Amino acid sequence: MAERTLAVASANGLHARPAALFVKTVTDSGQQVQLTKGERSVNAASILGVVSLGIEHGDEVTVAVDGDNADATLDALVTFLSTDHDA
Amino acid sequence: MVTTELIRGVGIGRGTAVGPVLRMPDPVPDPADARRDGSAEDEQARATEALAATSAQLRARGQAAGGTAAEVLDALAMMADDPALAADVTHRIDDGATAEYAIHAAMASFRDMLASMGGYLGERAGDLDDVARRAIAHLMGLPEPGVPRSDTPFILVARDLAPADTATLDLDSVLALVTTDGGPTSHTAILAREKGITAVVGATGAAELVDGDQVLVDAENGTVERDPDQERVDLALQRTAALSAIRAASTGPGRLADGHAVPLLANIGSIDSAREAAARGAEGVGLFRTEVLFLGAEKAPSIDEQADTYRAVFAEFPDQKVVVRVLDAGADKPLAFLTDQGEENPALGRRGLRALQAHEQVLRDQLTALAKAAAASDAHVQVMAPMVSTPEEAEYFRALAHELGVPTAGVMVEVPSAAILADHLVPHADFVSIGTNDLTQYVFAADRLLGTVAHLQDPWHPAVLRLIETVGRAGAENGVPVGICGEAAADPSLAIVLVGLGATTLSMSSTSIADVRAELSQVTLDDARRLAALAASAPSAEAARRAVADARS
Numbered sequence: 001m002a003e004r005t006l007a008v009a010s011a012n013g014l015h016a017r018p019a020a021l022f023v024k025t026v027t028d029s030g031q032q033v034q035l036t037k038g039e040r041s042v043n044a045a046s047i048l049g050v051v052s053l054g055i056e057h058g059d060e061v062t063v064a065v066d067g068d069n070a071d072a073t074l075d076a077l078v079t080f081l082s083t084d085h086d087a
Numbered sequence: 088m089v090t091t092e093l094i095r096g097v098g099i100g101r102g103t104a105v106g107p108v109l110r111m112p113d114p115v116p117d118p119a120d121a122r123r124d125g126s127a128e129d130e131q132a133r134a135t136e137a138l139a140a141t142s143a144q145l146r147a148r149g150q151a152a153g154g155t156a157a158e159v160l161d162a163l164a165m166m167a168d169d170p171a172l173a174a175d176v177t178h179r180i181d182d183g184a185t186a187e188y189a190i191h192a193a194m195a196s197f198r199d200m201l202a203s204m205g206g207y208l209g210e211r212a213g214d215l216d217d218v219a220r221r222a223i224a225h226l227m228g229l230p231e232p233g234v235p236r237s238d239t240p241f242i243l244v245a246r247d248l249a250p251a252d253t254a255t256l257d258l259d260s261v262l263a264l265v266t267t268d269g270g271p272t273s274h275t276a277i278l279a280r281e282k283g284i285t286a287v288v289g290a291t292g293a294a295e296l297v298d299g300d301q302v303l304v305d306a307e308n309g310t311v312e313r314d315p316d317q318e319r320v321d322l323a324l325q326r327t328a329a330l331s332a333i334r335a336a337s338t339g340p341g342r343l344a345d346g347h348a349v350p351l352l353a354n355i356g357s358i359d360s361a362r363e364a365a366a367r368g369a370e371g372v373g374l375f376r377t378e379v380l381f382l383g384a385e386k387a388p389s390i391d392e393q394a395d396t397y398r399a400v401f402a403e404f405p406d407q408k409v410v411v412r413v414l415d416a417g418a419d420k421p422l423a424f425l426t427d428q429g430e431e432n433p434a435l436g437r438r439g440l441r442a443l444q445a446h447e448q449v450l451r452d453q454l455t456a457l458a459k460a461a462a463a464s465d466a467h468v469q470v471m472a473p474m475v476s477t478p479e480e481a482e483y484f485r486a487l488a489h490e491l492g493v494p495t496a497g498v499m500v501e502v503p504s505a506a507i508l509a510d511h512l513v514p515h516a517d518f519v520s521i522g523t524n525d526l527t528q529y530v531f532a533a534d535r536l537l538g539t540v541a542h543l544q545d546p547w548h549p550a551v552l553r554l555i556e557t558v559g560r561a562g563a564e565n566g567v568p569v570g571i572c573g574e575a576a577a578d579p580s581l582a583i584v585l586v587g588l589g590a591t592t593l594s595m596s597s598t599s600i601a602d603v604r605a606e607l608s609q610v611t612l613d614d615a616r617r618l619a620a621l622a623a624s625a626p627s628a629e630a631a632r633r634a635v636a637d638a639r640s
Binding site: 045 | 169204385
């Protein structure tokens with residue numbers, strides 16, 4: 001399992017379109033991904049789960065990836081979250 | 088010979104269309120909270136299959152539609168595929184629910200969660216209901232909700248169209264729209280006007296039409312006729328052809344038969360609609376709605392971001408007027424950073440200029456961005472404030488706009504108090520613009536989005552016309568221009584009346600400009616004043632329409 005913690009860069013946090021793009025990246029990877037903010041963890045393949053975390057700009061989140069391609073997927077997801085998709 | 092029955096409603100535009108009826112399916116009923124009969128496994132399989140079918144259906148529709156509709160539909164498909172939703176459905180089925188009820192209840196709980204988050208996500212909460220209804224219809228063997236599809240062009244008969252329906256409307260196969268509910272400012276009517284589709288709205292009698300009925304839809308007369316005679320069909324089609332000939336022949340700036348100029352401007356909300364308006368020969372913009380740039384935003388865009396967008400719009404109208412309405416948030420278009428939560432009566436709440444006064448920095452930033460963009464452009468940029476109720480508010484807005492570098496600042500007249508006190512208000516504005524949709528709603532205390540009171544939403548009503556007359560007179564006395572920027576200006580006969588009441592410019596969806604231009608060219612200013620007096624002294628909207636039609640025939 002590969003795991004990293006980082007601050008979300010999108011100006012409006014992980015809402016709406018950025019959230020949908022994030023989930024699509026997760027489902028396309030075929031890996032098991034968990035997204036954690038504070039005490040709560042959700043299946044990152046669930047758009048409803050991801051938006052229910054209410055992630056704002058600058059919030060610290062942890063991404064954990066399980067699967068045969070965990071490291072590459074983690075890199076892709078970290079890059080995604082470090083980019084401002086509302087710019 | 089059998090006299091055919093006529094179904095009456097309010098026509099949008101002046102077109103005619105003939106073809107077979109296809110009805111929008113009736114809404115899917117909410118499933119009852121019944122216990123399931125079969126095993127949990129069987130019920131689970133039904134639910135999984137229904138959600139998968141819904142997702143596939145939405146993706147296929149998205150692919151067919153392309154563009155932004157595809158993005159909307161893909162997002163809906165993602166919700167149908169959602170593993171958290173599936174887990175919740177499984178859990179409810181294990182507890183004894185039917186597949187129908189489990190999907191309904193699971194979606195409802197996610198919808199409430201989204202709604203409680205407010206902002207853009209709150210607005211998307213209704214999408215979950217749409218997904219649930221599709222899956223439930225699939226389980227119950229009901230027709231797929233939404234706009235029906237057919238390879239043969241058809242006349243769509245619906246109760247009313249929701250914005251989500253209009254996103255997937257295939258304009259090539261829809262000959263005309265007929266609704267039983269909704270008035271001239273319903274979503275259906277606005278869509279029809281924007282896209283130039285023939286439509287009759289609020290035609291209660293159309294509830295009796297069934298799939299396959301041949302009908303003649305006549306928007307000019309606001310009628311729908313079942314099984315029309317060939318003779319009547321020919322006549323209607325000839326009239327439409329004659330109209331489009333007049334329309335094609337009329338080009339250039341708007342003017343009356345005596346040469347009196349009435350600039351015809353466009354209502355726009357985005358850079359796309361700005362380009363469309365410029366292409367259709369608008370002489371500028373009479374209403375640039377800026378809310379669209381802010382919708383979905385958690386906070387206002389920065390001054391520079393705003394200025395970039397404004398500049399792109401201004402660039403489409405070199406040497407022409409562009410009237411920008413500052414943010415009109417509240418009521419049916421709340422914004423997270425401006426609109427108070429939980430107002431009982433948002434249409435009467437702190438909206439428009441009232442909200443901006445309470446958050447003055449947002450207004451200052453917007454005016455600064457507009458001044459900046461205007462300085463870098465050749466367009467004649469003016470600003471106006473929405474929902475102004477008193478002369479003091481007009482004075483406040485003009486002073487602030489001038490201070491921040493926008494030299495021409497006017498106010499909208501859409502609250503009856505502003506119209507009644509026009510003689511005191513107008514001197515505090517560089518121009519005024521009458522928003523007939525909201526003015527009508529407030530004059531009649533009738534929600535403009537509510538179908539059951541749509542019959543009161545009629546700008547032909549003398550109660551509205553007399554207020555417009557009051558404003559027109561105050562404008563003339565003070566040398567202040569009076570524009571009209573509601574849907575009323577798009578009705579060609581009413582446009583004549585509005586000019587007669589003192590309107591100096593008319594602003595409308597750009598698709599209506601050609602029709603209005605053609606109609607105005609048929610009358611002099613004296614004619615317009617005479618017709619306006621007839622309409623304003625009539626006892627009802629219907630009588631006003633008839634008085635004008637009779638006097639002109």
